[in-house]
Amino acid sequence: MNAHFKQIHPLSWTIIIGTIFGRTAISMSIPFLSIYLIRSMEATPAEAGIVVAVSSLIGVFSSFYGGYISDIIGREKVLYIAIFGWVLVFVGFAYANQIWMFFIMNALNGLCRATFEPTSRALLADITPKESKLLVFNLRYAAINLGVVIGPLLGLQVGASDSNRVFLIAAAVYACYGLCLLMQFWRYSELGQVNRGTEQRIGLAEALKATSSNRTFMLVLIGMTFCVLGWGHFDSTLAQYMELSPRIEEGVKWFSYLLSLNAVVVLAVQYPLVRLAARFAPALPIIAGNLFTGVSLVLFGMFDALLPLMACVVIFTIGEVLTFTAADVLIDRIAEAELRGAYFGMFGFNNLGMVLAPLIGGFLLDSLGVASSQLIFALLGLLTFCGVPFLYMAHRSLYRLERMRARQEERQFISS
Template identity: 85%
Template sequence: MNAHLKQIHPLSWTIIIGTIFGRTAISMSIPFLSIYLIRSMGATPAETGIVVAVSSLIGVFASFNGGYISDVIGRKKVLFIAIFGWVLVFVGFAFANKIWIFFIMNALNGLCRATFEPTSRALLADITPKESKLLVFNLRYAAINIGVVIGPLLGLQVGASDSNSVFLIAAVVYACYGICLVVQFWRYHELGQASTGNEQRLSIGGALKATSGNRTFMLVLIGMIFCVLGYGHFDSTLAQYMEMSPRIEEGVKWFSYLISLNAVVVLAVQYPLVRLAARFAPALPIIAGNLFTGASLIFFGMSDTLPFLMICVVIFTVGEVLVFTATDVLVDRIAEPELRGAYFGMFGFNNLGMVLAPLLGGFLLQGLGVASSQLIFALLGLATFAGVPFLYLAHRSMLKLEQARTEREGQAVSS
């Protein structure tokens, strides 16, 4: 472990530590957006679902371009554009006074995330030795959840569900994060640059064809869309349900507790679950995680007390960890090195699940009514389970690929 830690580049540490502060800022503001729009702006559940969904919708179509562009012009330029663009977006959130302005700001929020996330993951893969990549990606995932532990509690204290001034705090945090990246890239100016001497680089159409033509990758991607669909209901449908349900008197406070509990459980179970999952073929833990997530959604619809909701969050979080801890390593394993950014960008299409989650949940809540919570969450859980067949086919496909690879290596040695 210590040897691997010493191999982590200082720029990687900047991204990991910056992720803690960045996710703290996001988690003290964005998860409360649904509640703020309903409570302070008078938005309907359907309108709220559309505003929340647009961020992920933009991400679906922008993430591939962001990852591909980082392959072409370099990681550094894309990271700078995204992170300082985020500063302007949070300032816009702070001064928004119309629902349509929140819609535009959240669309731009999705654009920044869709370019920053695949590019930062591709950069981590670029500068990290192969034997340390699992550690680095899991440190990044842990950093996300440390931020998610702190953020909602801070958001509750500053009244994020009633005031949009919290977005100014997020803007300052991201400005500081951006300045730290500028300093680190100045120290290590050779990193994050566009590669040179590659006259045969694929066009964006060629890169899209290369990634979409990888059958194993596409099966994983489709399966992950359903996993993310289930995961996306936590910040959207569950938040609206807890705000609207007459059986839950302190929905905002309880929801902030559940967000923090989710992150605490991630930090507690991540390491043992990663060690356990490492014993199995990569797709199997994702299948198990999908089943845990779908089951937790069904249980959420039966819950109206804080202890029961907390048990549901624990089940949900185990599913989350099983699904997300290995995906970055899995994509890096599938990707061709010269198209790493494009593969990470293409994988952003799993955010289609995040688009569908608030839309599906919002329209079900409005159409069936919050009194039908058991039916609504049962339907959401069943929709999540639809990812299992695709993930199982991906598992079978990966076994065949690895078997063929082993046979080729054996033939090369014998010859």
């Protein structure tokens, strides 16, 4: 293990440590955005939902090209554009005084994220030896969740739900992160031009054609969209409900606790759950994760005390880990080797669930009212469960496909 740590490049450590501070900055501001809009801008739940949703919507349709562009012009330039663009976005959040301004800023926030995330992962893959890549990406995932633990608590302390100064703090954090990257790229100037130019570059139309004809992949994509739809209600619908519910006096404080608990549980259960899930076909843990997420949503609407809500978060987080740790393995098994990048790129369309979650949640809160919380969250849970049939059909389809491949390989071996 120590040998693998020594193989991690200093630029990789910059990205990993920067991820902690960056996710802390985002987690102390963006999760409270819907509450801030309702409380300080007098937005309706539906309006707040639209503002929150636009970030994911932009991300869905731009993430496919995020890493692709970095292959063309270099990782360094794309990272600079994204990270210093984020600085301007957070300054824009701080000085926005109309709902439409927040809409534009959050759209740009989604664009920065969709550009920065695949490019930073690609750079980590470029500069990390094969035997250390799993360690590096696990460290990055742990850094994300560590930031999500710290961020909401800091956001609560600085009054993220009432004040826009938290956005200026986030802007300062990303400015420092960008300066650190500048210094590291100056020191290791050759790394900014590391590209994967020998790989086949496939456009959006070609990727759509290749993946849409794969029945198993499309079943997984539809099923995962419902999973993401359920997961997306945590940051949007639940936050609005806790702010608006007359039965919850300290909704903002409790929600910050729940956000931090979610990240803590991820860190605690990730390793044992991944080991357990590895024993099964990859679609089965995703199905289990979907069921855990749906059940937790139903339970969220039944309680208005902190301890039961925390128990719901534990159930929700187990579902999150089961779902998202097995998804990449499943896509890797489905994809043809020569089109693996296209499959992973198109898989990003499951984030349509993140777009729909605040819209559906905001509509239900507006139309039914927070007094109907049990009905609202029951409907959200049932909608999440709709992913199970698609995932099960994908499981059966992949099982038949792999048996067919095995028989073909056996016949080829016998004939040879």
